[in-house]
Amino acid sequence: KKFVYSFNEGSKDMKELLGGKGAGLAEMTKIGLPVPFGFTVTTQACSRYYQDDQKLADDLAGEIFEKLAELEEVTGKGFGSKENPLLVSVRSGAKISMPGMMDTILNLGLNDDTAEGLARLTENPRFAYDSYRRFIQMFGEVVMEIEKAKFDAIFDTKKEKEGCRFDVELTAGHLKTIIDDYKALVKKETGSCFPQNPGDQLMEAIKAVFRSWNNKRAILYRQLNGIAEDMGTAVNVQAMVFGNMGETSGTGVAFTRNPANGQTALFGEFLVNAQGEDVVAGVRTPQPIGEMEKAFPEAYKEFLRISKLLENHYLDMQDIEFTIEKNRLFLLQTRNGKRTAAATVKIAVDMVKEGLIDKDTAVMRLEPAMIDQLLHPRFDDGDLGGAERIAKGLPASPGAATGRIYFTASDVVAAAENGIAAILVRLETSPEDLAGMAAAQGILTARGGMTSHAAVVARGMGKCCVSGCGELHIDEEGHRLNIGNTVLKEGDYLSLDGTAGEVLLGQLKTVPAELSGDFETIMGWADELRSLGVRANADNPRDAQQALDFGAEGIGLCRTEHMFFEEERIPAVRRMILADTEKERREALSFLLSYQKDDFKRLYQIMGERPVTIRLLDPPLHEFLPHTEDEIRQLSEQIYVPYEKLAKKVEELHEFNPMMGHRGCRLAVTYPEIAEMQAEAIIAAAIEVRREENLNLVPEIMIPLAGMKNELADVKATVERTAQSVMAREGEQIPYLIGTMIELPRAALTADEIAEEAEFFSFGTNDLTQLTFGFSRDDTGKMIKEYKEKGIFKEDPFQSIDEDGVGWLVETGTKKGRAVRPGIHLGICGEHGGDPKSIEFCDRIGLNYVSCSPFRVPAARLAAAQARI
Numbered sequence: 001k002k003f004v005y006s007f008n009e010g011s012k013d014m015k016e017l018l019g020g021k022g023a024g025l026a027e028m029t030k031i032g033l034p035v036p037f038g039f040t041v042t043t044q045a046c047s048r049y050y051q052d053d054q055k056l057a058d059d060l061a062g063e064i065f066e067k068l069a070e071l072e073e074v075t076g077k078g079f080g081s082k083e084n085p086l087l088v089s090v091r092s093g094a095k096i097s098m099p100g101m102m103d104t105i106l107n108l109g110l111n112d113d114t115a116e117g118l119a120r121l122t123e124n125p126r127f128a129y130d131s132y133r134r135f136i137q138m139f140g141e142v143v144m145e146i147e148k149a150k151f152d153a154i155f156d157t158k159k160e161k162e163g164c165r166f167d168v169e170l171t172a173g174h175l176k177t178i179i180d181d182y183k184a185l186v187k188k189e190t191g192s193c194f195p196q197n198p199g200d201q202l203m204e205a206i207k208a209v210f211r212s213w214n215n216k217r218a219i220l221y222r223q224l225n226g227i228a229e230d231m232g233t234a235v236n237v238q239a240m241v242f243g244n245m246g247e248t249s250g251t252g253v254a255f256t257r258n259p260a261n262g263q264t265a266l267f268g269e270f271l272v273n274a275q276g277e278d279v280v281a282g283v284r285t286p287q288p289i290g291e292m293e294k295a296f297p298e299a300y301k302e303f304l305r306i307s308k309l310l311e312n313h314y315l316d317m318q319d320i321e322f323t324i325e326k327n328r329l330f331l332l333q334t335r336n337g338k339r340t341a342a343a344t345v346k347i348a349v350d351m352v353k354e355g356l357i358d359k360d361t362a363v364m365r366l367e368p369a370m371i372d373q374l375l376h377p378r379f380d381d382g383d384l385g386g387a388e389r390i391a392k393g394l395p396a397s398p399g400a401a402t403g404r405i406y407f408t409a410s411d412v413v414a415a416a417e418n419g420i421a422a423i424l425v426r427l428e429t430s431p432e433d434l435a436g437m438a439a440a441q442g443i444l445t446a447r448g449g450m451t452s453h454a455a456v457v458a459r460g461m462g463k464c465c466v467s468g469c470g471e472l473h474i475d476e477e478g479h480r481l482n483i484g485n486t487v488l489k490e491g492d493y494l495s496l497d498g499t500a501g502e503v504l505l506g507q508l509k510t511v512p513a514e515l516s517g518d519f520e521t522i523m524g525w526a527d528e529l530r531s532l533g534v535r536a537n538a539d540n541p542r543d544a545q546q547a548l549d550f551g552a553e554g555i556g557l558c559r560t561e562h563m564f565f566e567e568e569r570i571p572a573v574r575r576m577i578l579a580d581t582e583k584e585r586r587e588a589l590s591f592l593l594s595y596q597k598d599d600f601k602r603l604y605q606i607m608g609e610r611p612v613t614i615r616l617l618d619p620p621l622h623e624f625l626p627h628t629e630d631e632i633r634q635l636s637e638q639i640y641v642p643y644e645k646l647a648k649k650v651e652e653l654h655e656f657n658p659m660m661g662h663r664g665c666r667l668a669v670t671y672p673e674i675a676e677m678q679a680e681a682i683i684a685a686a687i688e689v690r691r692e693e694n695l696n697l698v699p700e701i702m703i704p705l706a707g708m709k710n711e712l713a714d715v716k717a718t719v720e721r722t723a724q725s726v727m728a729r730e731g732e733q734i735p736y737l738i739g740t741m742i743e744l745p746r747a748a749l750t751a752d753e754i755a756e757e758a759e760f761f762s763f764g765t766n767d768l769t770q771l772t773f774g775f776s777r778d779d780t781g782k783m784i785k786e787y788k789e790k791g792i793f794k795e796d797p798f799q800s801i802d803e804d805g806v807g808w809l810v811e812t813g814t815k816k817g818r819a820v821r822p823g824i825h826l827g828i829c830g831e832h833g834g835d836p837k838s839i840e841f842c843d844r845i846g847l848n849y850v851s852c853s854p855f856r857v858p859a860a861r862l863a864a865a866q867a868r869i
């Protein structure tokens with residue numbers, strides 16, 4: 001087996017083997033772009049390294065040295081040569097890009113001798129020592145695991161002592177003493193000298209990069225992004241080019257389009273006289289890419305040409321790293337650029353217009369999970385107008401965030417766990433801050449540009465971020481923040497406007513986002529593609545309107561119990577529950593009837609002729625009653641029922657297992673008058689709206705939690721009797737449907753019998769999952785987390801449908817239902833209706849629609865389209 005590939009032996013389709021970076025370098029080499037030559041040690045070699053107890057086997061090492069000899073030949077330099085030393089970078093790169101999560105070492109091959117040689121050869125000692133000190137630090141951190149802070153302390157002390165404000169002001173002499181101090185540090189920390197043999201350096205570096213696959217932040221990144229653990233990383237060994245050779249050299253990063261808003265214009269940053277990591281690490285604030293035209297006119301022109309070429313070649317926006325060595329441009333990386341959801345939408349639509357991609361491709365580019373970002377709130381105009389802007393930074397990632405400030409990632413995580421909305425404030429973020437960034441509402445940094453770690457990661461997470469806010473004076477130890485005259489302590493409120501890059505004092509109200517025309521366009525394409533219908537779960541006019549605005553085609557689930565909790569109704573609900581006789585109960589219900597009718601009328605008015613599925617009362621009655629002694633006393637005074645009687649009733653209604661108790665259709669079997677009231681409200685409301693607005697409504701009445709045909713038939717008879725009498729009274733016949741929820745395993749297994757009574761099914765997969773696994777959905781959160789950590793569950797079955805078990809029941813129910821009633825309408829409601837993976841499953845087994853919460857409707861439309869591509 002071959003474990004090492006030269007850059008001219010690979011291509012962009014070899015990501016699995018060469019990693020994303022390696023495949024990109026190979027592809028660019030193949031199409032003739034100026035890429036420093038090198039080779040890639042494959043991801044399979046990484047697996048082998050782990051199999052071999054973290055050793056590099058002899059044959060593997062042999063292959064590496066063969067390729068190294070080839071590299072010496074191509075570059076005309078010698079590895080370890082004093083006269084003309086070959087220096088390389090050793091770069092990580094997995095199949096899926098994990099920016100900044102793993103390690104890279106630059107300038108490898110330097111030692112005391114080659115550094116002298118390089119100084120002589122280039123007649124630029126400053127450059128040679130600058131490269132050497134960078135190498136010792138990177139090697140020390142990555143391979144020897146010496147803390148970064150210890151190197152930084154030496155460097156910063158020297159800078160201060162010599163009165164240098166910027167790194168570039170340090171002279172060759174200064175750098176030489178830094179090198180000595182670094183070497184002493186290495187000796188002190190590891191007990192041995194800094195390795196002088198370049199071959200050893202290379203082997204150690206490659207192993208360290210393999211190990212970095214398993215560093216904490218990489219593992220966390222994979223967890224957050226659902227990336228498999230077993231892929232491993234490739235290692236790229238590449239001849240160095242030098243951006244730190246003086247004023248005619250530099251380095252930069254650019255996106256071919258704007259990754260924040262998608263505008264078609266080169267977007268990026270560069271630094272003169274600097275090496276690779278300086279730009280991303282936010283050490284110095286870089287210059288905008290446009291200014292490169294002045295600094296390096298020739299290289300700039302060439303870069304414009306190549307960036308267009310790469311975009312056309314990959315048919316996607318590219319994120320490109322480059323270095324200029326003595327006015328010559330070199331490319332060091334290209335990949336599909338990470339971008340915000342808004343930018344994804346604009347770029348996809350623009351690229352279709354430009355004829356680069358087709359509509360299917362455009363629809364596939366937008367991930368359902370990203371849509372959330374687009375629907376994210378912005379600040380209320382009124383609040384924003386009155387707010388005090390205390391600082392301005394870079395608009396690194398759009399959106400609005402309000403919360404209490406914290407200065408460390410772990411404090412943010414702790415706050416978030418206590419339900420506190422938190423803002424992470426840092427000098428600059430590093431990959432170590434990932435967990436805090438994920439838990440924060442928004443991120444604010446003092447340093448770093450638009451391509452800094454904070455900016456890139458925040459955009460990926462769809463999280464509001466303001467970066468490079470130079471006016472911040474952060475006292476990390478004291479947990480304080482000074483901005484001008486304002487002093488803020490940990491826990492104080494701050495607001496961030498990531499779209500404008502502004503920092504605002506205090507807590508601001510947020511309002512929902514408006515969607516762009518491009519978004520409508522791409523969703524229109526998705527709607528053309530999908531065959532699955534998308535409805536919403538909505539219980540009130542506000543949600544129904546929201547759902548419509550987001551493109552819902554109907555209401556798949558209206559939970560009537562939510563209507564019962566409203567303030568003016570709850571006393572009547574309680575009187576109904578506490579009634580001793582049917583007569584009393586009917587009296588209380590008649591009071592509720594007019595409210596219910598109005599509820600339904602308002603829903604019908606909003607939804608027009610679109611289907612609206614209304615579910616009869618579902619939860620156990622005791623949920624409507626008070627539980628503590630105080631509450632019961634209070635209620636007893638309110639409704640003039642003696643305390644003892646009330647307490648006794650509460651006691652009676654108490655259930656050990658309420659979710660498997662007196663609820664669902666069982667309520668309607670034992671108290672038919674509840675179902676009668678609701679059926680009357682539904683039919684009467686439909687008749688009235690039909691008359692008033694001349695609409696053809698077909699109400700859908702859904703009976704919950706039926707497990708057998710007979711109990712469904714019992715409730716259905718009640719509903720039909722009521723409907724007939726209402727229609728007779730009103731002198732008007734209207735069509736209506738009676739269906740059921742399939743949420744008990746028995747219902748799914750006997751769906752053929754149930755379909756004899758039911759005119760439609762809605763799979764209630766929340767209860768179905770709970771009852772199939774026997775996991776209480778209200779109590780298992782913590783346990784499921786542990787099950788996931790142990791790998792027992794790949795995914796939480798309450799979020800993404802368990803295809804083998806619960807999914808099989810749904811599929812069985814589908815087949816059995818259709819066998820008896822071929823045209824039966826089948827849908828799904830519950831969490832799974834908004835989960836892209838479950839939606840794909842629903843499409844596959846041929847359901848008619850999914851129903852999900854209003855905010856998930858656009859994502860569901862998109863996922864349904866993607867299921868078809």
Ligand code: ADP
Pocket residue numbers: 036088089090091092099100101102103104106238239240241242243275276277321322323332333
């Ligand atoms: P990351 O994945 O964190 O971006 P990279 O491997 O891309 O890590 O390298 C880090 C930095 O070093 C980048 O800015 C890159 O351009 C620079 N770099 C990597 N290899 C070389 C090289 N051969 N010559 C000059 N700069 C390099």
Ligand code: MG
Pocket residue numbers: 321333
């Ligand atoms: Mg890179």
Ligand code: MG
Pocket residue numbers: 704743764766767
């Ligand atoms: Mg249910």
